[in-house]
Amino acid sequence: MAEKFHSDDPRLAELDGFRVTVDPDRQRADITLARPPYNVVSMDQRDQLRLVFEALDADDRVRVIVLAGEGQHFSSGGNIRGFLEASPEHVAHLAWNVAAPARCSKPVIAANRGYCFGVGFELSLACDFRIASDTTLYALPEQKLGQIPGSGGSARLQKMVGITRTKHIVMRSKRITGEQAYDWGIATEVVPDAELESTVDGLVEELIAFSPLAQRTAKKLLNDTDDANLSTAMELEGHCYSRLRTSDDFREGVHAFHEKREPKFIGS
Structure with a gap:
């Protein structure tokens, strides 16, 4: 309510x-x-x-x-x-x-x-x-x-x-x-x-339904690289991707994919 x-x-x-x-x-x-x-x-x-x-x-x-x-x-x-x-x-x-x-x-x-x-x-x-x-x-x-x-x-x-x-x-x-x-x-x-x-x-x-951590990361990355050159944007994207790979949500997303179920993201 x-x-x-x-x-x-x-x-x-x-x-x-x-x-x-x-x-x-x-x-x-x-x-x-x-x-x-x-x-x-x-x-x-x-x-x-x-x-x-x-x-x-x-x-x-x-x-x-x-x-x-x-x-x-x-x-x-x-x-x-x-x-x-x-x-x-x-x-x-x-x-x-x-x-x-x-x-x-x-x-x-x-x-x-x-x-x-x-x-x-x-x-x-x-x-x-x-x-x-x-x-x-x-x-x-x-x-x-x-x-x-x-x-x-x-x-x-x-x-x-x-x-x-x-x-x-x-x-x-x-x-x-x-x-x-x-x-x-x-x-x-x-x-x-x-x-x-x-x-x-x-x-x-x-x-x-998406990971709140991945959503926040995507928004900040896209905003920060809006006026960046391609090489800088790709570099920042790589750093963000690398950080998300260690997250609980990414691990949950991978497991859910292989187990053919909906993921339960927690934002960490």
């Missing part, structure tokens, strides 16, 4: 515009942006989201984290007036806060539908998997405000789709559909809107 998230950190005593639940039986946590109808993300909310991801990363009950939006839209973006009111020092931390899903050692799934603009898109890009419904529209519209994406959006997007498509999205403030995002390699899957939750549920079940 899912239970409300609790933290002793006074900065999380009252969550600003989102809610968090933890379901130990399903080994998942859900972070839901909850300022409908558009789930606008405030400046303070970005700070709190970072703290929540860090807390869930340290929670042994949680194997997978799902980030979603309440209602018909994931998020239309940030609180525009908040940018004018925030100090330069605060704004300088935006990208670090929004990158929390990427730094989290556990798999993070973004469940996208409707508007996924600005920081909503940037948060999703920092996740490991983006499941888009057929209602999803992605955009980085900051050019319309005389700005550029400030929380890693253009940088992450360029890594995924290259400079030409990134210029199309960023410099023209173009919206792209979930289907187009899938074709371009941004979305992991695109599904009918009515199937978004069940598809995410299925992915969670799939991920928790």
